[in-house]
Amino acid sequence: MSCSTPSSSECSIESFENNDFKCEICLGKGHGNHFGVNTCRACAAFFRRMILGTGHRQKCRLQKTCRPKNGRWFCKKCRLEKCYDLGMTPDNIQYDRDAFQSSQLFLENRRKRKIEEENIPTSVEKFMGVPHLIFQFRKEKYSKQLWTYIDFGPFLEDVEIVLKTEPEFEAKTLRMTTIEKLTYGLKQVRRKQQNHLYLMNNFGKEETCSLWKSQLMSTANWIMYFNEFRKLPFHQKFEMIKCMWNVWGRLERLSMTAEMRVNGLCGKRQFVVSHDSLIDYDEVACDTQWSTSYTQEELKMFLDPPTYYGEPLVESFININPTDTELVFLLSNLCLRLTGKKLGGEFEEITQKLQDVLADSLHKYYKQMEMSRYAHRLAKLLTISNEWLALMNRRKERIHIAYILDAFHVKFSHPELFQYSC
CATH class of the missing domain: 1.10.565.10 (Retinoid X Receptor)
Structure with a gap:
């Protein structure tokens, strides 16, 4: 199932991979609507990495005539250009969002961990941000320590x-x-x-x-x-x-x-x-x-x-x-x-x-x-x-x-x- 809002940066949690749905970037098995284009998870993650990372420094391996083969791209530059040509936009990227947040299983596991952490008492190590051994043996550092x-x-x-x-x-x-x-x-x-x-x-x-x-x-x-x-x-x-x-x-x-x-x-x-x-x-x-x-x-x-x-x-x-x-x-x-x-x-x-x-x-x-x-x-x-x-x-x-x-x-x-x- 695709997202109800095509321009959204993430698809619906209920999205699932459909054999009849193809990714417009690599022509492989699709997943949903990501950044405004129907893509697979891999291409969506690739676009996000390039926008947040080193996409502007990529160079074409050939002469800007690269094409996907068997659902795989071997040139980052041409793959990124394909994303732009099809209308993928970084406007709605959530910079504090995990790359796999769209996974229902991931969200469920995160919810369970959060409940467990809330029920665990805060330890000295967690509160101070220092391992227990180091905390116990920490010495005061003098400004004029003799060497x-x-x-x-x-x-x-x-x-x-x-x-x-x-x-x-x-x-x-x-x-x-x-x-x-x-x-x-x-x-x-x-x-x-x-x-x-x-x-x-x-x-x-x-x-x-x-x-x-x-x-x-x-x-x-x-x-x-x-x-x-x-x-x-x-x-x-x-x-x-x-x-x-x-x-x-x-x-x-x-x-x-x-x-x-x-x-x-x-x-x-x-x-x-x-x-x-x-x-x-x-x-x-x-x-x-x-x-x-x-x-x-x-x-x-x-x-x-x-x-x-x-x-x-x-x-x-x-x-x-x-x-x-x-x-x-x-x-x-x-x-x-x-x-x-x-x-x-x-x-x-x-x-x-x-x-x-x-x-x-x-x-x-x-x-x-x-x-x-x-x-x-x-x-x-x-x-x-x-x-x-x-x-x-x-x-x-x-x-x-x-x-x-x-x-x-x-x-x-x-x-x-x-x-x-x-």
């Missing part, structure tokens, strides 16, 4: 020196494969690792910055044993180090923590943060005044020490027990994957080539170990990478809420250094 500025300039100057210096190789290392040299480099970085560690009772700004510097320098010193990486231009090496240091540093410490626990040198609730010290999650006092106005208890909603350091992965390291060579492959592969994904372009090609070199080198390693079928072992190693990525994704959700609530008041001279820190 802590961390300058990474001196740290990066030391990294530049490392990237421009050839590492020292012993004679026996010259004929090593890539992964063997990286394994040798890992041992060199860990030379200062002590078995009897100092238990840190307080962890504040000074300790945090010291940890960051240590991770930056360790990553730079280690990866310079990668022949193919060392041959890259300086600017490429520098950008890649800034992208991978935080992931490499924390995963390397996780593996060392696992090793220490197996050897009885570290407790189950302790984490080895450096070559000479560790922290106890339950006893360490964290001085957070330099970075936030939130209390330690409130911060646990966003960032607790075990999750920050990746504690759930320690057990995986213990169970899988990778060799030093397997650990090097694991660290290298994950860091290169994330770096290529983040930087893209030429870096994605570079990291892919470096991963291929590592894969070939690992194959030679397993062949020397007489492990012709190592796919199962490799799959176990990669589960650690997947667990790490899953953990970081969960942390990002919490960190995102923390930023919404303006929880942290720290600014970095080089914020790109923390693109994979959460």
Whole structure:
């Protein structure tokens, strides 16, 4: 049934699709009178979209000779011209009207929802327009909030020196494969690792910055044993180090923590943060005044020490027990994957080539170990990478809420250094 008033912008609610009624625009199955012309729903919706949207910017695909085929138009410009030629007018468009309001089922469902909403008490979230969690933890924003500025300039100057210096190789290392040299480099970085560690009772700004510097320098010193990486231009090496240091540093410490626990040198609730010290999650006092106005208890909603350091992965390291060579492959592969994904372009090609070199080198390693079928072992190693990525994704959700609530008041001279820190 068509509308009783042809000039109306909408047809009657009782309108229905009739096989004998054709749309004057596309010649397909019609529906009713829309904007003054007998059309189908699709053409009516098209006309409305074009008038309210980008109709004035459309161009003909051919030479203004387009025609509908099998009830479909392939040129928006000619379809819109056809609408105008037949007398469709936008004068009566209701700009606040839903495109499917003419549907009787839609109106009925909307009526039921409205009745249900009226019977539901107004919640705090609905009244305030803020999710419950954010409302509960919202802090007053002071007009003169103090921010802590961390300058990474001196740290990066030391990294530049490392990237421009050839590492020292012993004679026996010259004929090593890539992964063997990286394994040798890992041992060199860990030379200062002590078995009897100092238990840190307080962890504040000074300790945090010291940890960051240590991770930056360790990553730079280690990866310079990668022949193919060392041959890259300086600017490429520098950008890649800034992208991978935080992931490499924390995963390397996780593996060392696992090793220490197996050897009885570290407790189950302790984490080895450096070559000479560790922290106890339950006893360490964290001085957070330099970075936030939130209390330690409130911060646990966003960032607790075990999750920050990746504690759930320690057990995986213990169970899988990778060799030093397997650990090097694991660290290298994950860091290169994330770096290529983040930087893209030429870096994605570079990291892919470096991963291929590592894969070939690992194959030679397993062949020397007489492990012709190592796919199962490799799959176990990669589960650690997947667990790490899953953990970081969960942390990002919490960190995102923390930023919404303006929880942290720290600014970095080089914020790109923390693109994979959460």
